[in-house]
Amino acid sequence: MSKDADEILALLTQITQLTKNRKLEELKPFISDSKGIYIDLKSWKSKEEFLEEVRKEDGYIDLYFYHTEKLSKEKGELNVRTVRDLLILSEGLKVDFHFETNQACEIKLRFEKNNEYETELNNPYFIKENGNWYLYRLF
Incomplete structure (x- = not known):
């Protein structure tokens, strides 16, 4: 594998x-100050x-x-999984x-087990800025 990988x-x-x-507040150092982060495919947030x-x-x-x-109630569906559940x-x-x-x-994620749920996660995306890699899109 390469150094970047x-x-x-x-x-x-x-x-x-x-x-x-359940400690996503600790992602702070992994998010670029200038680029922010996508928390899903469409929703961009500053750091x-x-x-x-x-x-x-x-x-x-x-x-x-x-x-x-809560997610099940929000969506009105029984078979829903959170990002944490999927991981x-x-x-x-x-x-x-x-x-x-x-x-x-971009990282394509594949599951060791229960791979039928792989498509329920977004592919994380990383950017390099000033020689450092940062998370640009969450799961």
Whole structure:
């Protein structure tokens, strides 16, 4: 693996653990000050807006990342899974690196187990700025 792939994989491992441990506020150093972060495919937040969103009880992050019962009620469906649920169900992740440039990389996630749920997660996206890799799109 390349040095960049190693760095991204280390970031992804930390981000996955923070998500499983319900500690997304600790993502702060992994988000670019100038570029911010997409919390899904369409919703961009500045770094500070993201941190505010993480702190909100019943906010988007709280609902879609952590609270299965609330999400089920919100969507009116029984078989819904939060991002955290999906990461736990995966029983480990395999990753495919798709470097669009030497400054941008999308990660295709594959599950060790329960791979029928893989499509329920967004592919994380990383950008390189001033020699450092940052998370640009969450799961």
